Amino acid sequence: xxxxxxxxxxxxxxxxxxxxxxxxxxxxxxxxxxxxxxxxxxxxxxxxxxxxxxxxxxxxxxxxxxxxxxxxxxxxxxxxxxxxxxxxxxxxxxxxxxxxxxxxxxxxxxxxxxxxxxxxxxxxxxxxxxxxxxxxxxxxxxxxxxxxxxxxxxxxxxxxxxxxxxxxxxxxxxxxxxxxxxxxxxxxxxxxxxxxxxxxxxxxxxxxxxxxxxxxxxxxxxxxxxxxxxxxxxxxxxxxxxxxxxxxxxxxxxxxxxxxxxxxxxxxxxxxxxxxxxxxxxxxxxxxxxxxxxxxxxxxxxxxxxxxxxxxxxxxxxxxxxxxxxxxxxxxxxxxxxxxxxxxxxxxxxxxxxxxxxxxxxxxxxxxxxxxxxxxxxxxxxxxxxxxxxxxxxxxxxxxxxxxxxxxxxxxxxxxxxxxxxxxxxxxxxxxxxxxxxxxxxxxxxx
Numbered sequence: 001x002x003x004x005x006x007x008x009x010x011x012x013x014x015x016x017x018x019x020x021x022x023x024x025x026x027x028x029x030x031x032x033x034x035x036x037x038x039x040x041x042x043x044x045x046x047x048x049x050x051x052x053x054x055x056x057x058x059x060x061x062x063x064x065x066x067x068x069x070x071x072x073x074x075x076x077x078x079x080x081x082x083x084x085x086x087x088x089x090x091x092x093x094x095x096x097x098x099x100x101x102x103x104x105x106x107x108x109x110x111x112x113x114x115x116x117x118x119x120x121x122x123x124x125x126x127x128x129x130x131x132x133x134x135x136x137x138x139x140x141x142x143x144x145x146x147x148x149x150x151x152x153x154x155x156x157x158x159x160x161x162x163x164x165x166x167x168x169x170x171x172x173x174x175x176x177x178x179x180x181x182x183x184x185x186x187x188x189x190x191x192x193x194x195x196x197x198x199x200x201x202x203x204x205x206x207x208x209x210x211x212x213x214x215x216x217x218x219x220x221x222x223x224x225x226x227x228x229x230x231x232x233x234x235x236x237x238x239x240x241x242x243x244x245x246x247x248x249x250x251x252x253x254x255x256x257x258x259x260x261x262x263x264x265x266x267x268x269x270x271x272x273x274x275x276x277x278x279x280x281x282x283x284x285x286x287x288x289x290x291x292x293x294x295x296x297x298x299x300x301x302x303x304x305x306x307x308x309x310x311x312x313x314x315x316x317x318x319x320x321x322x323x324x325x326x327x328x329x330x331x332x333x334x335x336x337x338x339x340x341x342x343x344x345x346x347x348x349x350x351x352x353x354x355x356x357x358x359x360x361x362x363x364x365x366x367x368x369x370x371x372x373x374x375x376x377x378x379x380x381x382x383x384x385x386x387x388x389x390x391x392x393x394x395x396x397x398x399x400x401x402x403x404x405x406x407x408x409x410x411x412x413x414x415x416x417x418x419x420x421x422x423x424x425x426x427x428x429x430x431x432x433x434x435x436x437x438x439x440x441x442x443x444x445x446x447x
Contacts, residue, residue, distance in 0.1 A: 019232040024153045025216035026068055026230070028297045029209040030237035031156035033064055034164070034245045035294030036116040037109060037349050038203030039287060042246060045196045046253030051177070054184030056197045057250045061243030063391065064204030066384045068213060068234045070364050073381070075214030076224050077373040081308040082214045086363060089372040090432070097425050098363055099309050101356045102211045103302045104418065108352060109208070110298050110328070112345045114335030117291035124288060133336020136292070140299055140329035145322045152296045153216070162289055164241050167248040174252045181251060194398035201395055202354035204242065205388060208301045210360045215304040215314055245290075299329050355400070355419035358393045359426045361385060366433050393426075 045053040078085050087095035117136055122129040144152065189197055222230060303324035307314050316322045365385045368377035377385070400419055
């Protein structure tokens with residue numbers, strides 16, 4: 001791709017109104033971020049630690065926006081899927097590691113999120129959760145295989161907007177303590193809060209969100225000429241919409257709920273007798289909308305990456321990709337039969353995402369500072385990316401340490417093994433960059 005670097009521009013003056021009607025790809029990422037797993041972490045944080053982790057909630061919105069901006073920049077500058085770029089500029093083995101990382105994280109999340117969606121649907125309607133699991137799986141398969149990405153984007157825009165409105169509205173029926181909330185902006189992690197903090201950040205800075213962005217922009221046929229539009233898309237969805245969603249949920253639960261063993265649906269039900277049925281229903285409907293929108297967005301991630309790695313098309317025009325979409329959607333149905341309380345499962349899923357995310361961030365930074373792109377990353381972009389890498393690595397390490405201290409069971413052992421492999425891969429990738437950097441500079445010099 002031979003594009004002049006002058007094509008990379010910032011937001012055009014007076015173009016915000018024009019951009020608002022064309023946004024989309026980052027809203028799909030926002031739909032996944034603003035899902036029940038993030039909600040579970042926010043509910044747990046507020047119910048167990050009051051306002052103490054508000055600073056993590058605020059940080060997660062900025063961190064999520066920065067991660068999506070870097071992923072967006074890579075996608076627009078290469079105009080290719082991230083897996084193909086990794087394979088060409090880092091190596092095939094690294095591409096497979098990235099695919100495995102994303103597919104495992106997305107696959108585990110899909111099952112637990114389906115459990116949540118089915119449970120909430122059953123609570124609202126009174127019908128069996130298992131039946132709802134089958135229904136939602138069929139809806140996903142038919143919608144995605146029939147209409148592909150456009151179906152996901154439309155649902156994401158509508159549901160994310162509705163969910164944000166629902167939770168922000170709940171702030172007006174729940175008493176907030178401004179002084180205590182302000183105290184929560186001072187960084188500190190209370191005892192036992194590392195996993196929850198990792199879950200909160202993991203909802204915003206997640207490998208599925210980072211890896212999917214190049215594919216969703218390709219589905220919209222965005223190129224480097226849409227740089228300003230893509231920037232506004234990231235800011236509006238991750239910084240504004242996702243930020244409002246996260247802060248609203250956290251403040252509601254921190255203000256009126258104090259229950260260490262609270263469940264996700266139980267959080268909604270507990271609001272009824274405390275502050276009225278309006279808050280209960282707003283919370284319950286918001287949880288249901290978040291679960292359904294997240295299912296749609298999360299379903300498309302593994303097929304995108306697998307199809308790209310196998311050299312297939314990444315639109316429904318390719319029957320092989322369509323089959324991947326339908327298959328992954330249908331495989332989510334068993335999630336409704338997992339059983340047990342989903343709150344702990346959801347928090348662990350996000351913590352798993354946090355463990356896998358530093359590698360994805362390292363990959364993006366590697367590519368943005370290599371010959372893969374026509375314009376090297378800015379100093380400010382690199383500082384932001386390195387800060388993301390350090391923070392996500394630190395939270396992942398805290399999570400691992402808490403798991404070790406609590407004792408290893410099969411599930412946490414699998415997470416620790418997963419994290420250990422990716423930790424080694426991340427360190428190896430950094431070493432590869434340092435080793436290859438001098439030759440990259442020489443190769444890039446004009447003859």
